[in-house]
Amino acid sequence: xxxxLISAADxxxxxxxxxxxxxxxxxxxxxxxxxKLPTLRGRxxxxxxxxxxxxxxISFEAAEKRLSADVINFTAKGSSVSKxxxxxxxxxxxxxxxxxxxVIRHGASGAPYTLANSGWIDAAVIxxxxxxxxxxxxxxLDAFTMRRRLVGRDxxxxxxxxxxxxxxxxxxxxxxxxxxxxxxxHTLGAExxxxxxxxxxxxxxxxxxxxxxxxxxxxxxxxxAVMMLRVQRERMNAAFFPTEREYSRRYGLDxxxxxxxxxxxIVMHPGPMVRGMEITADVADSDxxxxxxxxxxxxxxRMAVLYLLLGGNEPAVTPTRTxxx
Amino acid sequence: xxxxxxxxxxVLGGAPQDVLIDGETVExxxxxxxxxxxxxxxxxxxxxxxxxxDLHTHLRxxxxxxxxxxxxGTRAAASGGFTAVFAMANTFPVxxxxxxxxxxxxxxxxxxxxxVRPIGAVTVGLEGQKLAELGAMHESAAGVTVFSDDGKCVHxxxxxxxxxxxxxxxxxxxxxxxxxPRLTEGAQMNxxxxxxxLGLGGWPAVAEESIIARDVLLADHVGSRVHICHLSTxxxxxxxxxxxxxxxxxxxxxxxxxxxxxxxxxxxxxxxxKVNPPLRTERDVMALREALADGTIDIVATDHxxxxxxxxxxxxxxAAMGMVGLETALSVVQETMVDTGLLDWAGVADRMSARPAQxxxxxxxxxxxxxxxxxxxxxxxxxxxxxxxxxxxxSRSRNTPYQGRELPGRVTHTWLRGKATLVDGKLx
Ligand SMILES: [Zn+2]
Numbered sequence: 155x156x157x158x159l160i161s162a163a164d165x166x167x168x169x170x171x172x173x174x175x176x177x178x179x180x181x182x183x184x185x186x187x188x189x190k191l192p193t194l195r196g197r198x199x200x201x202x203x204x205x206x207x208x209x210x211x212i213s214f215e216a217a218e219k220r221l222s223a224d225v226i227n228f229t230a231k232g233s234s235v236s237k238x239x240x241x242x243x244x245x246x247x248x249x250x251x252x253x254x255x256x257v258i259r260h261g262a263s264g265a266p267y268t269l270a271n272s273g274w275i276d277a278a279v280i281x282x283x284x285x286x287x288x289x290x291x292x293x294x295l296d297a298f299t300m301r302r303r304l305v306g307r308d309x310x311x312x313x314x315x316x317x318x319x320x321x322x323x324x325x326x327x328x329x330x331x332x333x334x335x336x337x338x339x340h341t342l343g344a345e346x347x348x349x350x351x352x353x354x355x356x357x358x359x360x361x362x363x364x365x366x367x368x369x370x371x372x373x374x375x376x377x378x379a380v381m382m383l384r385v386q387r388e389r390m391n392a393a394f395f396p397t398e399r400e401y402s403r404r405y406g407l408d409x410x411x412x413x414x415x416x417x418x419x420i421v422m423h424p425g426p427m428v429r430g431m432e433i434t435a436d437v438a439d440s441d442x443x444x445x446x447x448x449x450x451x452x453x454x455x456r457m458a459v460l461y462l463l464l465g466g467n468e469p470a471v472t473p474t475r476t477x478x479x
Numbered sequence: 480x481x482x483x484x485x486x487x488x489x490v491l492g493g494a495p496q497d498v499l500i501d502g503e504t505v506e507x508x509x510x511x512x513x514x515x516x517x518x519x520x521x522x523x524x525x526x527x528x529x530x531x532x533d534l535h536t537h538l539r540x541x542x543x544x545x546x547x548x549x550x551x552g553t554r555a556a557a558s559g560g561f562t563a564v565f566a567m568a569n570t571f572p573v574x575x576x577x578x579x580x581x582x583x584x585x586x587x588x589x590x591x592x593x594x595v596r597p598i599g600a601v602t603v604g605l606e607g608q609k610l611a612e613l614g615a616m617h618e619s620a621a622g623v624t625v626f627s628d629d630g631k632c633v634h635x636x637x638x639x640x641x642x643x644x645x646x647x648x649x650x651x652x653x654x655x656x657x658x659x660p661r662l663t664e665g666a667q668m669n670x671x672x673x674x675x676x677l678g679l680g681g682w683p684a685v686a687e688e689s690i691i692a693r694d695v696l697l698a699d700h701v702g703s704r705v706h707i708c709h710l711s712t713x714x715x716x717x718x719x720x721x722x723x724x725x726x727x728x729x730x731x732x733x734x735x736x737x738x739x740x741x742x743x744x745x746x747x748x749x750x751x752x753k754v755n756p757p758l759r760t761e762r763d764v765m766a767l768r769e770a771l772a773d774g775t776i777d778i779v780a781t782d783h784x785x786x787x788x789x790x791x792x793x794x795x796x797x798a799a800m801g802m803v804g805l806e807t808a809l810s811v812v813q814e815t816m817v818d819t820g821l822l823d824w825a826g827v828a829d830r831m832s833a834r835p836a837q838x839x840x841x842x843x844x845x846x847x848x849x850x851x852x853x854x855x856x857x858x859x860x861x862x863x864x865x866x867x868x869x870x871x872x873x874s875r876s877r878n879t880p881y882q883g884r885e886l887p888g889r890v891t892h893t894w895l896r897g898k899a900t901l902v903d904g905k906l907x
Contacts, residue, residue, distance in 0.1 A: 163676075241794050262796035263667075263678040264748030271747075272792075285796070287678030333678060357683065358675030 155462050158270040158279040162290040162338040167314060170341055174298050175311055176458035177451070183220065184454065191457075193465050194223035197254040202244065203229045203282070204260040209425060210282050213449070214257045214291075217456035221465075226253070241265060245274040253277050255464055263287035263330075278463045286328050292424055293334035295455040297342055299448050300379050303420050316343035321373050323349045323405055324383030324432050325394075327356050331424045332383055336364050347373050351405065353394045354385075370405055374414040381422040382407050382432045398431060408434040412442065420444050482506070483897070484514050488522035488858060490848050492824025498527060500854040503896040507850050522858055525891060528828045530562025530855035531809065532835040532844050534625070534654070534732060535708060535780035537801070538564070538595070540586065541579070542571025547785035547875045549586035552805070553593040555783070555874035557900035559805040560890035561593055562855040563836065563844045564783075568600040569630040575600035575611035577619035584621035592900050596841055599623040601642045601653060605631050610642060617649045624840045627654035629708055630755075632690060634660050639694060643703035652730075652838065654706040655694055657715070658756065662686035667796060669742040669757040677745060679795065682757045684712040691715050695722035695729050704728035706838055709782050711737045711756040713766035720775045730838050732780035733767050735811035736802055740764075740880060750791045750798030751880045754784070771830060772821040778835045781808045785876030803874050807867060809859065810886035817861075818887060824861075843896070857901075858892040865889075873906060 155169055165173070183189055199218045201211050211227065218225045230244060241260070248256060255278040258266045263285030270279040283289040301310040304318055320339050326332040326348050339346045346364035348355065359366055367373050374380065385405075387398055395401045402408075412421060421433075421443045429435045437443060483500040490496050490508065497512040498505060533556065539547035547555075549566075556564045566583050568574035574583060580597035587595025599616035603609045605628045616623040626646060633639045633655060642653050663686045668674050670681025691707055695718065698705040707719065710731045722729045736754060741761050744752045752758060770776040784801025791798050812831065816822040822830065836845025846852040864887045869877040893901035900907055 241797075242792060260794070262794045264796075265794040267748045268794045285678050330678060333676070356675035357670050357681060358672040361672045362675070 157463070159290050159459055159463065160267050160270055160279065160281045161288045162293045162334040165290070165338065165341060167341050167343070170294070170297065170338060171312060171314055173294055173455065173458050173462060174301055176462060177298050177454040178307070178311060180457040180461070181451070181454040189220050190222055191220060192222045193461055194218070194221040196224070197464055198224045198226065198252065199255045199257060199460065200226045200228055200248055200253045202248070202256050202258045204241070204258070204265070205283070207259055207283065209449070210259060213452040214282060214456050216453045217460055220453070221457055221460055223460070241269065242272070242274050245269055245272070248277070249275045255280060255460065257282050259283045261285055280459060280463065283330055285330065287330050287333065289330040289334045290338070291452070291456055291459055292331050293338040294459070295448055295452040296335055296381065296422060296424070297338055298451045298455055299422065299444050300420070303444065304378050304418070314342040315339060318344045318378045319347070319376055320344050321347045321349060321377040321380045322383060323370060323380060323407070325354045325385045325389065326350045326359070326383065327354045329383050335381065336362050340364065347377070349373055349405065351395055354389070370411065371414065374411060375416065377415060377419055379420045379422055380407065380415065381424070383424070384426065384428055385432045387428070387431065402431055406432050406434065407437050409436050412437050412440070422448065424448065482517035483520060483894070484512060484517040485520045485522050485527065485856070485858065488525055488527035490527045491828050492526050495522070495524060498848065498856065500894065500897050503854055505848065505850055505852045505854050508848060520892065526824050526859045526861050527848065528560070528824065528857050528859060529832040529845055529848060530857055530893065530895065531560045531831045532839070532841055533561050533564040533781050533783070533805065533808070534778060534835040534839050535629070536564040536566055536783045536805065537569070537785065538566040538583065539570065539785055541582065546787050549583060549595060550590045551873060551875040552783070552785070553587060553590055553595060554906050555803070555805040555872060556593040557893045557895070558873045558890065558906055559807070560809050560857040560859065560893055561805060562893065562895045563594040563596060563841045565596045565598050565625055565839050567629045568598050568627060569605055573600050573604050574598065575603050575605070577612065577615045580616050580621040580623050581619050591895070591898070592906070593895060594841065594844065596625070596839060597621045597623055598625045598627050598629070598654065601626045601628045601633050602638060607631060607633055607635055607638060610638070610645065613642070613646055613651065614649065617651060624651050625654055625706070626651055627656065627708065629654065629656040632656050632658040632660060634690070636693060636697070640697050640701060643698055643705060644701045647703050652704050652706050654708050655690065656708045657687045657690035657694070659686040659690050666757070668745045668753070669759050671742065671760060673742045673745055679745070684714050684759070687712055687756055688714040688718055691718050695719070695727050698729060699725065699727045704730070707731040709734050709737065709756055709780070710767070710776060711759050711763065713763045716766045716770040716775055720770070723775065730777040731775070732778045733771055733776045734782045735779060735804055735808045736880060737767055738764065738771070738815040739811050744880070748795045750793065750795055751802065751878055751882070753795060753798050753800050754802050755800040768815055768819070768821055771816060772826070777830070778838065779808065779812055779831050780835065781805050785874055786878045787876060791878050801878065803872070803876050803879050806872050806874060807879060807881050807886065809890060810888045813861060813888040814886055854894050854897040856894045857890055860889045860891050861887065863887065863889040
């Protein structure tokens with residue numbers, strides 16, 4: 155493992171499988187009456203959020219607390235941080251406080267990379283989403299969810315996603331989730347297909363390790379999992395598509411479309427969902443949709459990442475440690 | 480005034496010769512020239528060129544003296560071998576009146592390191608809506624002949640057409656920063672493979688090329704000449720080549736950084752590589768070098784764009800665009816054009832001195848090295864090779880993309896009309 159987690163592309167297959175396996179161990183802890191591990195006792199983790207995301211922050215915070223870390227939440231939203239200086243200032247403040255890890259969410263692509271490589275700070279940096287670049291823990295929790303559902307919770311240990319056909323649908327252009335997933339799923343051996351109107355695919359997507367299609371209906375029958383990406387309504391004002399109605403008719407997932415999926419296939423969504431846009435309510439609420447499961451899995455994945463980046467060589471979970479409580 | 484004998488200099492890279500300066504003028508060029516009464520400078524096989532002329536410099540004064548002033552900028556120019564620079568109009572206030580351009584011109588004269596030729600804004604406040612008083616700026620003491628809204632594109636086709644037409648009355652030229660504004664909203668880097676991966680807003684080549692295509696057609700239609708600033712793509716080269724083949728009076732410049740660096744460097748998210756137009760691909764770089772060699776691109780211009788440290792010491796999106804370039808320009812041209820065999824030193828003198836002086840009508844600059852010509856001369860130690868050290872820059876700013884990079888060549892002497900501004904690499 156590297157010192158930081160900036161991009162899903164930085165993970166080797168073995169790194170990724172180790173994180174998924176470790177997350178399974180962490181998930182078992184969640185099933186116990188006492189969910190806390192002493193692994194990061196005395197270590198300080200800062201959740202540095204320059205962009206509002208209660209969901210992601212809470213997920214990291216839950217993971218940090220279950221590992222007994224001291225948690226500091228720093229939310230720096232608004233005009234005071236619109237100037238670049240603040241990232242550096244904030245980093246140096248945190249450095250002076252002696253923090254061990256920084257979980258950073260930032261609206262600017264590359265901000266976590268800059269934080270990790272600028273020399274401003276010595277702590278481990280975990281990217282919790284930067285601009286339209288990367289969101290590696292999201293990709294990991296998605297892969298974790300896929301492995302559990304498509305390979306098996308126990309049989310999946312040590313396994314990757316070889317041969318699984320994963321379809322990502324929606325606003326790829328503005329999506330850090332899509333970028334992270336393409337990188338990680340490719341590393342894990344899955345076959346990825348992106349489906350979007352051409353306006354919502356980046357120029358240069360042709361070099362990505364995946365297929366691209368404009369036709370959702372033809373791809374669905376060949377999908378083991380379909381992930382619906384959020385599409386913001388405002389995009390139509392910039393002529394990315396004509397109307398909400400036309401978008402959902404061509405690229406939205408409704409009950410009829412879901413029926414085209416193979417029996418075992420799952421429907422995923424990184425949230426928050428725009429019901430009626432990329433997904434209809436009945437699909438979102440169906441038992442094939444793993445959106446809620448993904449949230450739960452997010453905590454396990456983030457525990458695993460924090461443990462592997464900070465926890466050293468000791469095993470994360472030992473029976474004696476948890477039971478002596 | 481005293482005499483200076485430069486002994487054993489490879490004039491334009493040719494066989495060693497002596498050059499005798501008397502006062503402000505070259506008195507003789509030849510071998511075995513008499514040293515009596517002259518201060519002797521042993522050139523020791525260094526290359527002698529006419530003083531370089533930069534058609535695209537941001538001196539930042541008035542308004543942003545924290546990043547550069549006319550004094551520090553012209554010292555940087557002298558240090559890099561320039562004897563004339565054209566100062567861009569995007570200052571605060573904007574150089575859109577006779578008053579501002581005269582102020583900049585006068586500061587250059589007072590400091591005496593390098594001639595400063597102010598560029599006038601095309602439109603009031605660079606707003607792209609109303610023509611600035613182009614005639615008044617031309618008639619001012621600054622004698623403005625080049626007009627540009629650089630930093631912004633004159634994107635309105637009617638305004639551009641009128642500007643092209645209007646300056647014909649005094650043989651001015653409009654220098655266009657070709658950037659279609661709608662296609663570059665939120666643009667952070669070249670749009671392509673790298674931007675797709677990095678999730679940074681794309682600045683597509685077509686945003687430059689479409690404006691150049693429009694402007695050469697406009698220039699043709701109204702019979703004007705047009706100059707293209709910092710041309711950066713292979714497609715732009717094709718358009719300019721086509722326009723020239725049709726006899727359209729278009730000239731174009733390329734920056735040193737677009738001759739050397741590519742968008743792959745943006746993977747570091749290091750804002751020293753953030754510049755406008757952005758660094759492009761290897762294919763573009765090669766096309767630009769070839770075009771400069773074959774004359775499709777007329778000149779090298781630095782787009783020297785100083786920024787204070789804090790504007791670059793931050794995350795990519797928040798960082799300012801631009802790089803300093805005066806003190807490394809010749810080295811980069813040697814690296815990319817001379818040492819690759821694409822251009823000889825006479826060619827460098829043409830692209831970095833004679834042609835820019837012609838385009839901008841910088842009288843007395845870009846002249847041949849021969850008797851009777853103004854003694855605007857430089858000596859270049861072309862055998863030198865070493866790492867770039869921004870700490871040694873005369874510029875007030877340090878935002879160079881070349882820190883630590885080994886580059887060839889070093890300007891050791893600069894004479895501005897016979898007066899040394901740089902001696903043994905040190906400013907006078
Ligand atoms: Zn420009």
